[in-house]
Amino acid sequence: MKKGKQIYEGKAKILYETDAPDLLIQYFKDDATAFNAQKKGTIQEKGIFNNSISSRIFEYLESQGIRTHYEKKLNDREMLVKRVEIVPIEVIIRNVAAGSLCKLLALAEGLKLKTPILDFCYKKDELGDPLVSEYHVLALGWATAQEIATIKDYTFKVNDLMKKFFLAINLDLIDFKLEFGRYKGQIILADEISPDTCRLWEVGTGKKLDKDRFRKDLGDVEEAYKEVFSRVTK
Ligand code: UDP
Numbered sequence: 001m002k003k004g005k006q007i008y009e010g011k012a013k014i015l016y017e018t019d020a021p022d023l024l025i026q027y028f029k030d031d032a033t034a035f036n037a038q039k040k041g042t043i044q045e046k047g048i049f050n051n052s053i054s055s056r057i058f059e060y061l062e063s064q065g066i067r068t069h070y071e072k073k074l075n076d077r078e079m080l081v082k083r084v085e086i087v088p089i090e091v092i093i094r095n096v097a098a099g100s101l102c103k104l105l106a107l108a109e110g111l112k113l114k115t116p117i118l119d120f121c122y123k124k125d126e127l128g129d130p131l132v133s134e135y136h137v138l139a140l141g142w143a144t145a146q147e148i149a150t151i152k153d154y155t156f157k158v159n160d161l162m163k164k165f166f167l168a169i170n171l172d173l174i175d176f177k178l179e180f181g182r183y184k185g186q187i188i189l190a191d192e193i194s195p196d197t198c199r200l201w202e203v204g205t206g207k208k209l210d211k212d213r214f215r216k217d218l219g220d221v222e223e224a225y226k227e228v229f230s231r232v233t234k
Pocket of ligand 1: 196
C-alpha cells in the first residue's frame with residue numbers, strides 16, 4: 001500500500017491517502033492533549049500501544065458483527081482504514097460516573113449507574129465539544145433520524161461487547177467515546193478505541209489504566225498504556 005499525501009492531522013493521529021481511493025492510512029502519534037488541548041504533552045510509545053490496542057478491538061468487534069473502518073494493521077504505528085465522512089458527533093457511553101458527568105451533576109466518581117448513559121457531544125474544538133441532545137443532532141442536520149438510530153444501536157452493542165472483552169482481562173470499562181462515519185451510504189464505526197478514549201479501571205484495585213493518569217498527573221502514564229497493551233494483545 002503506497003502512502004500518499006497527508007490529508008488531516010489531529011491531536012493524536014494523522015491521516016494519509018493511499019493509492020486506493022477508498023482507503024486511508026491512520027498514523028498514531030505520541031502526542032497527548034487534555035482539557036480541550038489546554039494541557040499538552042507526549043506519552044512515550046503511546047502511538048504504538050494505541051495502534052495495537054485499537055486494531056485488536058476493531059478485529060474483535062468485526063468478529064462480533066460490528067462494521068468498522070478498520071481494514072488491517074500495517075506496522076507499529078499505522079493501520080489501514082476505510083475513508084469515511086465523519087459524523088460530527090462524539091458519542092459517549094458511561095457505565096460508571098467519572099469525568100465530566102461527575103462535574104456536571106456533582107456525583108461521586110465511581111458511582112455505578114443503574115443503566116448506561118449515552119451522551120452526544122458536538123465535535124467542535126472552538127466550542128469545547130459541547131454536550132447536545134439528539135434533537136440538536138437532527139435539527140442541525142448532523143445526522144438523519146435513521147443514522148441516529150443506527151449509531152445508538154451500535155453504541156449499546158459495542159458497550160456490551162467491550163465490557164465483556166475488558167472484564168476478561170480484569171479491566172472495568174467505566175466509559176468511552178466513539179465516532180462514526182459514512183461509508184458507501186452506511187454508518188460504520190471509525191476513529192480509534194484505546195486508553196485515550198476509554199476509562200479503564202483494574203478490577204479489585206480500581207487502578208486507573210487510561211488517559212486520566214495524564215489528565216490528573218497520576219504518574220506511571222506510559223506504564224498504564226503498556227499494561228493495557230499487554231493485556232489486550234496477550
Ligand atoms: N473522551 C474522548 N475524547 C473527548 C472527550 C471524551 O475520548 O474529546 C472520552 C474520555 O476519555 C472518557 C469518556 O470519553 O473515556 C467520557 O469523557 P468525559 O465526558 O468524562 O470527559 P473528560 O472527563 O474526558 O473531559
